[in-house]
Amino acid sequence: MAVENAPVNGAEAGIQIDPMHQFEIQRLVKLELFGVDASFTNASLWMVIAVVLVTALTVWGMSGRALVPGRLQSVAELAYEFVANMVRENVGSAGQRYFPFIFTLFMFVLAANMLGMVPYSFTVTSHIAVTFALAAFVFIAVTVIGFITHGLGFLRFFVPSGVPSVMLVLLVPIEIISYLTRPLSLSVRLFANMMAGHTMLKVFGAFVVGLGILGGWAPLAFMVAFTGLEVLVAFLQAYVFAILTCIYLNDALHMH
Amino acid sequence: MEPEAAKLIGAGLASIALAGAGIGIGHIFGNYLAGALRNPSAAQGQFANLLLGFALAEATGLFGLVMAFIILFVF
Numbered sequence: 001m002a003v004e005n006a007p008v009n010g011a012e013a014g015i016q017i018d019p020m021h022q023f024e025i026q027r028l029v030k031l032e033l034f035g036v037d038a039s040f041t042n043a044s045l046w047m048v049i050a051v052v053l054v055t056a057l058t059v060w061g062m063s064g065r066a067l068v069p070g071r072l073q074s075v076a077e078l079a080y081e082f083v084a085n086m087v088r089e090n091v092g093s094a095g096q097r098y099f100p101f102i103f104t105l106f107m108f109v110l111a112a113n114m115l116g117m118v119p120y121s122f123t124v125t126s127h128i129a130v131t132f133a134l135a136a137f138v139f140i141a142v143t144v145i146g147f148i149t150h151g152l153g154f155l156r157f158f159v160p161s162g163v164p165s166v167m168l169v170l171l172v173p174i175e176i177i178s179y180l181t182r183p184l185s186l187s188v189r190l191f192a193n194m195m196a197g198h199t200m201l202k203v204f205g206a207f208v209v210g211l212g213i214l215g216g217w218a219p220l221a222f223m224v225a226f227t228g229l230e231v232l233v234a235f236l237q238a239y240v241f242a243i244l245t246c247i248y249l250n251d252a253l254h255m256h
Numbered sequence: 257m258e259p260e261a262a263k264l265i266g267a268g269l270a271s272i273a274l275a276g277a278g279i280g281i282g283h284i285f286g287n288y289l290a291g292a293l294r295n296p297s298a299a300q301g302q303f304a305n306l307l308l309g310f311a312l313a314e315a316t317g318l319f320g321l322v323m324a325f326i327i328l329f330v331f
Contacts, residue, residue, distance in 0.1 A: 020329065041260060185315060185319075186324055188315070188318070188319055189314075189315035191322070192315070192318035192319065192321055192322045193314070193315075193318060196318060196321055232300055236309065236310075239307065240308060240311035243308055246309075247260070
């Protein structure tokens with residue numbers, strides 16, 4: 001993606017850096033359903049790969065059911081216990097029934113983020129459409145759970161206790177607005193981290209190519225370190241998405 | 257002013273928001289280190305909160321970066 005410009009009209013040859021091309025959606029199998037473009041795109045392909053990987057890990061890993069786990073079963077149990085501890089600590093015993101949901105969310109976002117670190121792959125979560133779909137689902141699910149658990153009394157969530165009535169006029173709209181921005185912040189956090197990370201990787205990759213064999217070692221060293229950081233960020237963003245879902249679920253179930 | 261120039265200036269201004277992210281992240285990790293040096297045995301228990309706080313602080317800075325990208329590539 002670093003393209004050298006041939007000198008035109010006596011201008012200097014330059015390097016064009018195009019970090020945004022990697023986020024383009026390409027239709028792999030064109031398909032139209034009832035006037036809606038439902039093509040199988042590269043995003044769909046990598047989402048399928050993520051789901052297949054997670055399913056293979058859990059199904060294949062646990063098929064042995066050994067009491068003393070082998071390697072793959074250890075990894076599957078590690079993932080299970082990590083999410084189970086997170087749900088138990090943040091939601092309590094009432095949240096155990098939502099564990100499959102949180103586990104699916106965490107493993108899907110983790111797999112999608114990690115697959116994006118593979119060279120020449122496509123990062124599914126670097127599109128706001130994907131992350132907003134996940135965050136909107138979480139928001140609607142948590143709100144519905146809150147209303148089912150507490151009925152209309154769930155609206156008391158926006159009225160903090162121990163506040164003088166004069167301040168309530170100002171505080172309740174602020175609470176409502178900050179509640180409504182939850183899906184926005186949840187989706188944009190994941191989307192911005194993934195897009196910014198991959199954009200930086202592409203830009204520094206262009207520097208490595210552009211500086212050539214003599215000067216390319218410095219940006220290459222930075223790229224090695226930054227790729228490591230991006231792997232950490234991939235895991236961290238999946239963890240933060242899951243733990244914020246647990247916290248919102250706790251708010252809805254226990255209303256504090 | 258040409259729209260292209262205005263876009264570039266707007267994107268540059270929006271990226272100043274990342275300064276807030278830098279300060280916030282440094283603040284969180286600095287406080288964690290200060291606490292961990294005072295009470296090392298309690299530090300591991302708060303590691304999860306550290307990661308959560310870091311991600312939340314970084315998020316607001318990245319909202320500014322997203323605005324920069326929107327200004328650059330959407331308009």
